[in-house]
Amino acid sequence: MKVNWNYIKAFALLALIVFLYSFSSRRNSARSIEDIKVKFTNGENLYITENTVNKLLKVNEDTLANQSKEIIDLNKLENILDTHKLIKDADVYLTVDKKLIANITQRKPLGRVYGNKSFYIDEEGEKMPLSTIYTARVPLISGISEKELSQVYPLLLKIKQDKFLEEHITTIFKDKTGNYFLGLRVLDFKIELGKIEELDKKIKNFKAFYKKALKDKKLDTYKRVSLKFNNQVVCTKK
Template identity: 50%
Template sequence: MRISMAYIKIVVLLLLVIGLYGFASVRNAKRPMGNIAIKFVGEENLYLTEEAVNKLLIQKLGALENRAKDAVVLDSIEKIVQSSPMVKTAQVYRTVDGKLISKIIQRKPIGRIEGNSRFYLDSEGKRMPLSRYHSARVPIITGKITEKTLEDAYVILEYISQDDFLRKNVIGIHIKDEDAYLLKLRVEEFVVNLGSVENLDEKFKKFMAFYVKAAKDNSLDTYAEVSLKFDNQVVCTKI
């Protein structure tokens, strides 16, 4: 009989715990939630702001702070945040204490197009609108803008972004034609004629060898153009 009573007590205790947990979970789910916490990952320069993300969510879903927690679908919020043209990826989740958080990785511009329309090229070669909150310090692309020349410009920009010297010194790309890409440097007056985008590694190696020698000879300011489009040689045009 003692064993039976002890067993019954344990079962009753378990049922009470389960009931209390279920009641607390339901009550917690019905509580109104606060605003979503926005966390930007990686980039210090914000092309998007917390205020802009919250405004986008309000436009699509209404005010979140008045919603019951169980009425908020995380996937829906995630898709809305990712719909921003400034967002690369977004992850939305709840913390243990019930707070709603969105971690956002922004797209990264590597070049800025200045033509009939103005926009960025991002790190994946896709068009990205300019931001009202921040202007990226990236090379400016001008001249003959077509889908083909934009693809070529992306190849050049991607190469430049991987090289410390070029990333700091190349401030512009002027497109004369599909086989004439001219680089403008931050300090030097001459332009660098790459020709086409073929064999970029070889061309930039030739340029660096020329640059080191010309800097040593103090002759950099005597040139108007440095052409790399010919095989195995650097052709310089003097001022």
């Protein structure tokens, strides 16, 4: 019987490749983590520090820093980071040069509710705790409860998405009748918004009024500007 040495050589070569790959994988998995890097999306670490993230990862000589790569549960680390109330999303992965990378996306506030218990409303309309290291420059909101966050959220989104409103609106207040009032950064008159409805029309009317009053140099002559009435701006002079 003639032996086909070509098949034997091919099989031996395949076995050698499988062995080397398996050996390399085991050796690579057994390597310990030599460095841990915390990165913030867009370079922003306003509300939470790198040190806080490291503490959440339990980075010390006895836990993560010198553990082998094969026993590190990346999903578990991500879940730990995601539970922090100032973190929106965390992505944790390992590199070939034995580094553990944690990419952190922070939650961003749209407004700050002022009262007995102050807190932010984030970009998804959810309650967000204040940061001990940074205060966001967002409108101050008063007269609402936690149950009314969804009510004021569309207004906060509109302010955030509109450069003119973002530059001018500093306060939002709801009175006992359910009407909303807006305070301006420079001018001392109040804007009576009324209910948070038909915002596009109300904002369009206010911008038209503001542009004309600015041109006529009459902005300082008003104490209240009401947008609550249908398709009109009603002004009260000082």
